[in-house]
Amino acid sequence: MSPDLRLIIFDVDGTLVDSQNDIVSSMKAAFESVDIAVPDRSQILSIVGLSLPVAIAQLSPQTNDATQAEIVAAYKNAYAEQRAENDIAVTSPFYPGARDMLHQLNAKANILMGIATGKSRRGLDALLTGHGLNGIFVTEQVADFHPSKPHPSMIEAALSETGLAPDQAVMVGDTSFDMEMGRNAGIRTIGVSWGYHSRDNLGHAGADLIIDRYDALPDALDHIWEK
Template identity: 60%
Template sequence: MSELRLILFDVDGTLVDSQGDIVASMTRAFEGEGLEAPTREATLSIVGLSLEVAIPQLAPGLDASAYDRMVAGYKAAYMELRAAQGSQKSSPLYPYARDVLDQLATIDHYLLGVATGKSRRGLDALLAGHGMTKMFLTQQVSDHHPSKPHPAMVLAALSETGVAPENAVMIGDTSFDMQMARAAGVRALGVGWGYHKPEDLEPHADAVIHDFRDLPGAIDRIWESER
């Protein structure tokens, strides 16, 4: 009988392309404080971090109350945009993502999970909108953990599933995902279609892929390399 394997996914930039709403929400958060909005590139560079960590990086030197208002403003704007369009338009799945997820879910010894900078409410809404509420056995969100790249999310997922670190892989589009995987002692697989440049992932990743259809083979190769 095969050992259980845990496949953890980041969400924004890995499973779904939510950059339009992310940039628009961050712009609204800054404008609410009378600040010039960051560039698209700057905003996408912090995707994956918890908002409480990301916003001070984009606007250093403000007081705590300003950051609290900006976090609240971002969340309100994001919810408004999602409600207006629905998750499938607001945060569409990347090409072939659903097909590959369905394929992986049929493999008995594979367990699927997520480790995301989204809130519990945000993740619940996204998964419901895509009909994937029951797809991920373990779901780690920003409400309960330090921001990436701290390994807490991955360690909690390992604990919940009983999977050993050597039998787990973290899949993500940012250097924060890769660094989190390394800190937790699991394998790291980068995807080149997200918000960080592939060359920023490569120093920390076991491999980087550029097409969702290549994911099952890349996972097999990562674990075969341990034999």
């Protein structure tokens, strides 16, 4: 691969799309299905980005493995039902500027784009299809086949699939898990302030830069790769 190529790896929930209402309502349905008190909204949003079994274990540490597995299955069913009943472009809308930025970056000959998400393959496929973005990402890493963030497996797979070195890649995400995953994989990171973790959390997790709007991303990328 050319040394001039660059890979931008995006998280999804909280970074590209605002899916918090879907996530919170599905989690509520899942916990209610096993008669366990539903975690509050802030607790639920704090685990967005983790693989679902790890997230459920953190939200219900008092339950046994079998019950946690029931909650996981109930969450998946509730989320799939919501997807079937509602327009994903409405329930999981892009953040302002996200779609335009993806198309802007996709038009650059030296830029490749990828995804590293805690979503399942089924969930990501539904999202990309619903938003008409199939084929725009050259590598798509999902929770089904990797350890949960912040393990570096997803980024390592993305680098392997694209043939790029760590210094040619950057992770863009909204949680401390994204920043830590990037650091664990040896790539640089850009935090976004509009998602589910605070600026302080992103900074403490080692974000190289933090941006407040999508039109700041090109300058942030230039700064990252000038280092």
